[in-house]
Amino acid sequence: MPHFVATIVFLALVAGVLVLGFFAGRWKAGDLSHIEEWGLGGRRFGTWVSWFLIGGDAYTAYTFIAIPALMFGAGATGFFAVPYTVLIYPILYVVFPKLWRVAKAHGYITAPEFIRGRYGNRWLALAMGVTGIAATMPYIALQLVGMQTVIGALGLPGHIPLIAAFAVLAAFTWTAGLRAPAMIAIVKDLLIYLTVITAVIVIPMELGGFGAIFAKISPEKLLLAMPKPGSSGAYTGYATLALGSAMALFLYPHTMTGILSSAGPRVIKRNAVLLPAYSLMLGLLALLGFMAVAAGVKNMPEYAAGFAHYGASYAIPALLMQSFPAWFVGVAFGAIAIGALVPAAIMAIASANIFTRDIWTQFVAAESGGNETLVAKFFALFMVVGAVVFILEMPAGYAVQLQLLGGMWIIQTFPAVVFSVFTRFFNGWALLIGWAVGIGTATWLAALNHFTASVWAFHVLGYTVPSYIAFATVVLNAVVSAVLSPIINAISNDRAADATVARDYV
Numbered sequence: 384m385p386h387f388v389a390t391i392v393f394l395a396l397v398a399g400v401l402v403l404g405f406f407a408g409r410w411k412a413g414d415l416s417h418i419e420e421w422g423l424g425g426r427r428f429g430t431w432v433s434w435f436l437i438g439g440d441a442y443t444a445y446t447f448i449a450i451p452a453l454m455f456g457a458g459a460t461g462f463f464a465v466p467y468t469v470l471i472y473p474i475l476y477v478v479f480p481k482l483w484r485v486a487k488a489h490g491y492i493t494a495p496e497f498i499r500g501r502y503g504n505r506w507l508a509l510a511m512g513v514t515g516i517a518a519t520m521p522y523i524a525l526q527l528v529g530m531q532t533v534i535g536a537l538g539l540p541g542h543i544p545l546i547a548a549f550a551v552l553a554a555f556t557w558t559a560g561l562r563a564p565a566m567i568a569i570v571k572d573l574l575i576y577l578t579v580i581t582a583v584i585v586i587p588m589e590l591g592g593f594g595a596i597f598a599k600i601s602p603e604k605l606l607l608a609m610p611k612p613g614s615s616g617a618y619t620g621y622a623t624l625a626l627g628s629a630m631a632l633f634l635y636p637h638t639m640t641g642i643l644s645s646a647g648p649r650v651i652k653r654n655a656v657l658l659p660a661y662s663l664m665l666g667l668l669a670l671l672g673f674m675a676v677a678a679g680v681k682n683m684p685e686y687a688a689g690f691a692h693y694g695a696s697y698a699i700p701a702l703l704m705q706s707f708p709a710w711f712v713g714v715a716f717g718a719i720a721i722g723a724l725v726p727a728a729i730m731a732i733a734s735a736n737i738f739t740r741d742i743w744t745q746f747v748a749a750e751s752g753g754n755e756t757l758v759a760k761f762f763a764l765f766m767v768v769g770a771v772v773f774i775l776e777m778p779a780g781y782a783v784q785l786q787l788l789g790g791m792w793i794i795q796t797f798p799a800v801v802f803s804v805f806t807r808f809f810n811g812w813a814l815l816i817g818w819a820v821g822i823g824t825a826t827w828l829a830a831l832n833h834f835t836a837s838v839w840a841f842h843v844l845g846y847t848v849p850s851y852i853a854f855a856t857v858v859l860n861a862v863v864s865a866v867l868s869p870i871i872n873a874i875s876n877d878r879a880a881d882a883t884v885a886r887d888y889v
Contacts, residue, residue, distance in 0.1 A: 386537050386704075386709060386712070388709035389537060389704075389709040389712040389713040390537050390538075392709075392710050392713025393537060393713040393716045393717045393720065395713075396574070396717030397717055397720050397721065397724075400570050400721050401548070401551045401555065403567055403570065404551075404555030404566070405558065415559070418755045418756045418759055419492055421561070421732075421759065421760070422732055422733075423492055423644045423736075424561040424644045426643065426645065426646060427646055428644050428650070429650060430654065432565055432569070433641065433645045434654050434658065435571075435572050436568050436641045436644065436729075438568070438572055438658060438661045439567075439568030439571055439572055439725045439726065440564070440568070440638055440640075440725065440726040440730070441468075441632060441638055441641075441661070441726075442575075443525075443529070443723065443725075443726040444526050444721075444723035445526055445528060445529040446668075446722075447529065447575065447699075447718075447719050447722055448528075448529045448532055448699055448719065450669050451669060451670075451672035451675065451698065451699045452672060452696045452699065453695075454670070455672035455675045455698040457604070459604060460621065464628075464665055464669065465669065466625045467624070467625040467626075467628040468629075468632075469659060470625060470629035471629045471632050472656075472659055473655070474629060474801075475642070475651065475654070476652055476655035478801055479651050480648030480649075480652055481805075482494075482497065482642075482800075482804050483642065483647070483648050484889075485804075485883055486643055487647075491643075493636070493639070493640075493733075493736050493741060494515070494634070495508040495512040495740075497800070497803075498800065498803065498811075499741070500881075500883055501803050501807070501811075501881055501882070501883055502803075502810075502877055502880060503811070503880025503881065503882065504812065504815070505745050507799065507811045507812070507814055510815055511741075512738070512741035512742060514792050514793060514796055514818075514822070515733075515796070516734045516766075517792060518635060518636075518790070518792050519637065519734050519766070520734075520770060520785075521773075521785035521786040521788075521789050522726075522730055522789060523726075524785075525786050526722075526724075526726055526727040526730075527549070527727075527770060527771065528696070528774065529696075529722070529723050530548070530720045530724075531774070532696050532697060532700060532719075533716040533719050533720055534720075536700035536701070536704065545771070546771060548724065549770075549771050552727060552728055553731075553763075553764050553767045553768070555728075556732060556763055556764075556767070557760050557763070557764065561640065563728060564724075564725045564728040564729045564732075565644070567721065567728075568725045571721040571724075571725050575664070575718045575722060577718070578714065578715040578718045579664055579668050579671075582703070582707075582715075583670060583671075585706065585707070586671075586674045586678070586706050587674070589678075590674065590678060595677065596670075596673055596674055597673065599677040600676055600677070604673075604676075619848050619849050619850055620850060623838075623850045623854040623855070624837065624838065626851075626854060627794060627857070628790065628853075630794055630801075630857065631793050631797070634793050634794065634796050634797060634800060634801075635730075635733075635793055636733035636734055636737055637733045639733065640732060640736065671699055672698065672699075674702060675702040678702055678705060680701040680705065683701055683705065700716070727770070730766065731763040731764075731766040731767050732759075732763050734762065734763070734766050735759040735760065735766065736759060738758070739755050739756075739758045740755075743755075787829065787835075788825075788826065788829055788834065790837070791829060791837070791852055791853040792822055792825065792826075794821075794856075795857055795860050797857050797860075797861075798817060798818075798857070798861045798864050799814045804888065807878055807881060808868060809864055809865070810871040810872045810876075810877055811880075812871050812875075812877070813864045813867035813871050816863060816867055817860040817867070818860060818864075820863050821856045821857055821859060821863075824856045825853060825856040828852045832852075838851055838852065839852050839855065841855065
């Protein structure tokens with residue numbers, strides 16, 4: 384075994400948190416045969432648990448690997464993640480306390496369920512639910528990519544450790560529901576903070592300070608591309624990428640589940656204030672990409688071998704192995720692996736909630752009754768197994784491409800979810816048409832980009848304006864929905880179908 388000490392520490396940490404997951408069912412005990420207890424933790428998580436849980440499923444193992452890798456390969460463009468994670472918290476503060484109140488009042492456990500109640504339109508809810516599940520599957524697969532990278536760096540054999548870890552994850556998700564990843568998220572985030580803070584202190588000291596690090600970065604990687612005549616350069620692409628990503632993040636089923644599991648609107652508002660600490664951590668984490676350049680990991684023989692399998696994602700494991708003793712490498716790699724298990728569990732549970740409430744009970748078994756939780760457990764198992772099979776049978780690049788597409792899809796639920804929290808101006812069928820236009824246009828533009836880039840150069844009034852495809856298409860979605868709503872309402876007004884009342888939103 385090439386890295387014996389690091390591997391022992393890594394396996395011990397991962398095994399410890401997996402065991403912890405099985406004890407989570409007794410924590411904040413409730414009737415786990417009820418889907419609200421299994422899938423939302425009974426909506427009883429306070430400020431600190433929610434802070435770790437929401438942060439744990441928003442900042443994943445793939446984030447830990449991909450953002451520094453983007454800095455390593457593309458340079459300053461990778462910093463888009465920092466303003467994007469700053470922008471999400473005002474959205475969290477303004478929108479989601481209201482949504483939580485409505486969900487609690489009517490027993491909703493998913494965003495599509497809220498939409499169905501708001502418009503009385505199960506087809507619109509179905510579209511939102513399928514979009515959420517479709518966007519989540521490659522997201523789970525990417526957690527496996529992050530975990531696979533560190534397992535490969537340790538030299539562990541084949542896919543056996545990956546399969547074993549996710550088999551145990553599926554088991555404790557079945558038994559403990561959302562309580563398991565909530566408990567593990569606390570350990571995961573503490574380990575990641577320890578790793579990042581230690582790395583940004585120790586590695587710069589070894590490399591001669593941040594001045595010496597930045598001196599080794601090429602000017603092209605330090606700056607965004609300068610505008611050319613008749614063009615906005617990379618500026619609008621960067622800005623819309625940050626804004627569009629912020630609009631999309633809390634629409635993903637796993638982040639929505641973290642929010643709805645909170646104990647109340649005050650908890651959500653407090654977290655909107657406290658969660659930017661993760662943005663600070665992310666900014667420091669991104670700098671590891673530049674540190675990898677300055678440390679010359681490209682010249683390491685180990686990096687050449689790892690790059691062949693994992694691409695630029697291998698830069699950070701290579702940097703950590705070069706900079707730290709074996710035992711700390713085991714801790715850091717354990718943090719990344721646990722950072723894959725937590726969000727993967729939440730994603731599976733969130734998708735299962737949607738399948739059960741918005742597909743199974745609406746279109747398959749209208750009166751599932753006490754079988755809801757059992758159906759949800761089986762679908763969560765399906766999501767985990769499906770992601771493992773996907774990543775073992777398909778090239779990692781496919782997961783990245785599908786995740787790119789998933790971000791463009793999930794943002795198309797923004798008008799139906801977010802606008803509906805504040806107004807009943809829209810018609811449900813108009814929102815469904817707007818969603819279809821947005822999904823179709825985003826997929827078409829992504830295909831023209833060969834699913835390798837998320838920015839498209841639009842030509843407006845003689846200017847070339849690059850924009851994040853998801854942002855441009857959700858604007859189109861919203862315009863179509865707004866224009867069609869009065870027309871369709873004049874033919875068949877659906878406001879009487881609204882199951883919610885004004886006081887639910889106050």
